[in-house]
Amino acid sequence: MNIVVAIKHIPSIADDLPVKGNNVDFDSVDFVLNEWDEHSIEQAVLIKEAVGGTVTVVGVDLIGELDNALHLALAKGADKVVKITADDPAADSHQQAKWLAEAIKGMGADMVFAGVQASNDIDGQIGPMIAAYLDMPYIGGTSAIEVSGNTATVSKEFPGGVGMKYSVTLPFVAGVQSAPKPPRYAPVSKVRQMAQTATIEKVAPTGEASAGLAFKKMAPPVATGHAEMIEGSPKEVAAKIVELLKSKGLA
Amino acid sequence: MLTTIEKILFILLALVSAGFTVHGFKTIIDTIRMGRPAPELKNIPASLLKAGVTVLFQQTIFKARKVLSAIHMGLFFGLITYAFVNLVDALEGLVPNFDLIYSGKHLSPPAWTVPLINAYNLISDVMSGFLLIAITVFLVRRFIVKDKALAYRENVLLNPKVKAGGQAKDSLIVGVFVIMHVSAHLMSQAYRLTEGADPFMPIASFLNSIFGASQTGVHVAWWISIGWVMFIIPYLSRSKHTHFFMAPINLGLAKQNPRGQLDPAIPLKVIDGRKYDPGAKVITDLAWTRIMDAYACVQCNRCQDVCPANFYGRPLSPSALEVNKRYLLKEATFGSHPDLLLAPLTETVISPEAVWSCTTCYACVRVCPVGNEPMADIVDIRRRMLIDGFEIDSGVQNALQSLATNGNWMGKGKRLRGRWAKEMEFPVKNATEEPVEVLWFVGDTASFDERVIPNTKMVARIFHQAGLDFGILYQNESNAGNDVRRVGEEGLFEQLVEQNMAAFGKAQFKQIVTTDPHSFNTLKNEYPQFGGKFEVKHYTVTLLKLFEEGKLTVKNKLSHYKVTFHDPCYLGRYNGGFTAPRKLLELLGVEFHEMPRNCENSFCCGAGGGQIWMGKVAPGERPAENRIKEALTTFERHPNEKKQLFIVTCPKDMVMYSDAVKTTGNEGKIEVRDIIQLVAEAVGVEEVSQIVG
Incomplete structure (x- = not known):
């Protein structure tokens, strides 16, 4: 089983997000691994542990700091890591999907996983576009993937507690919503050991995205709404809430 | 005859x-x-002799x-x-x-x-x-x-x-x-x-x-x-009464390093070029001194009596750990089950849930009459569980991941660490940019937790008023790693130490002061092993000195307060910092009453050793809740109309006990305050918001 996981390095929102011009100020922000990618790595490693195979993690190195995320992936059980040396922090998901697809093309993947979305652009396009470029079927929003022979059973969860299972023939691309188990913890000593011993394969970015989004303006959100504290006894408060709901046409 | x-x-x-x-x-x-090599023991004949005298006078059991x-x-x-x-x-x-x-x-x-x-x-x-x-x-x-x-x-x-x-x-x-x-x-x-x-x-x-x-x-x-x-x-020799012979010897070969210094995850001394994995999976992964613990223990259960996790109803008993160790060894060596030597400790000696209940408060080790260290075994087991990929509590995992990326456990960006300082009405020096007398190591909770930041600012104001030349590390400070190490994440601990050592290297200072007992402990007892040779003080000691030197003076005596004081484990039991807080309270003129469990016998708030990170909260009366009740019972013996205060000197305590006052429904009866709030009131420094309006 040859599983490829496409990952994304995105600006951290642990800090206040600095804005410069019409984009994030990439010089004063840390980059971190996309949260959903942690799930797709976990999903890939779980399959490998169940049926054997190799897990290759590939990502676009936007600011020259992707190594740590790749070492982390190795510590969690990936076998091989590849970085696309783009050095373009503003590359959007459309462009990244093209570069990733070009890099994945020759890998002979049975399955390609990508996080279903990333918190920086939330357009959820990496997976579907890789699928389109590779001419493979795509299934998004997965909550568990199990493989048996040439077929995968893919679980998805829908609102209202409805679950659905799909049978998918390999090869395919999946947008991983979550792994069936929380992503495992990689002890720092293991990550550091990987940093010392592992080799990261480097690939030059090739191909232009056919379409994409252009930024017009980026600014910190302006607070518009406000909270109103309703004072009084529980009865009075309840009466006021009912009145308010009626006035908004909600009751 | x-x-x-x-x-x-x-x-x-x-x-x-x-x-x-x-x-x-x-x-x-x-x-x-x-067992594995233990940290080097110095002058063994003298310590054995000392233990002999101790045993002769039965000193340790009377704790x-x-x-x-x-x-x-x-x-x-x-x-x-x-x-x-x-x-x-x-x-x-x-x-x-x-x-x-x-x-x-x-x-x-x-x-x-x-x-x-x-x-x-x-x-x-x-x-x-x-x-x-x-x-x-x-x-x-x-x-x-x-x-x-x-x-x-x-x-x-x-x-x-x-x-x-x-x-x-x-x-x-x-x-x-x-x-x-x-x-x-x-x-x-x-x-x-x-x-x-x-x-x-x-x-x-x-x-x-x-x-x-x-x-x-x-x-x-x-x-x-x-x-x-x-x-x-x-x-x-085949019963628990090995205690008769092994207890005195074990006491003589007990831990010599400072209480606050954990044994390394991998022995420093290597015998026959053997390779060791970090921590302990099976019994022979424990240091030989801690295998001996099992033979010295007679299950008096004094450790269980003082264990906050056991009090809380968690499945942890330090004494059970020791007796299980001995039975495993007995069946493996005297019995016919040598395979038990390869059995995971988490299946034979202590349950994983018990392993993760320990607050590393050291009460069990302190009270043990025969010098046993069950807590050290637990940390070693955690170390290996982390390496072996055991599923850990999601809260702990989140904290560790944030610590690895952000240097703090709260998921906040590095640059936000010094935000409180930038909000001060006077500039707080950046010690990496200009030399300072005193480098204040603030710690995570005091830097980021909104409930604690007012106290952090008050410490800055008092230091400022006293003319103390101090600075902080701003974004260069990382979590000191005390609890990271006790959770068993040795690699992350080392990474944090390296980050902080690099920050210290950039700074010029004569002394470190910290508001956090946990940081205090590791900076004082463990950083020296990584080359960190500096003087470290807890802020209670610094404050006392400022009063003694006349740089701070009590303008208003606080005789309208009736207070008790909680010794934080990592200040008190670990490092003997009992007197400075009490002397301060005496200077401030409050009516002071000691709780029954005080100083060495203080009762842990339940937050240490990573417990504060746990996502899951077990049912039952929490240690902090029990402690608040203890304080109230103490006050009941001295009835009067004064305001009742529970004084803490640890940011984690501020959080834990403020919660406990609420959950026990004692709001209005008792209030949790950091000692700095009393100092501020006594020397006449108030919240700036109240002055500016």
């Missing part, structure tokens, strides 16, 4: 007994040697349970006396006409020895009585009163043989031995008294007045007395 046949029989039995005894103790020593400890003392002295008594008894049997009754007159001894013989007779006679009383009390306590302190919680993992009453069986056998042996000895003396009472042998004389003298009686009683000894000595 003995006939020739009896003598031959005695010698044969003695040889068999000695054989079993030697085999028993050799097995124990070989087992202990299977808790004073009355029972006194009875233990009686038992101890009784058994020591009986070592001599048995020697004399053996001589009586083997040497014709040897006995010491009636001042030893059958031996026609030199005059100067007569008082010694009388003293021996009196001591052995009276001690026999003490022994019988002491052992009866212990047997009654275990089998009739069924003291709960000797039992384990239902949810604690126990070796099946322990669960089936293995320890009680040991107690019964040894209890019956002591009663039979001592009674038989007394009878053997009583039967010798052919000429009536010996004033130096009151008990034997009393028995003689009932049973009279009898040569056959002497023989029978002698054989019962000595026969038991020959059975019991080898038995001791």
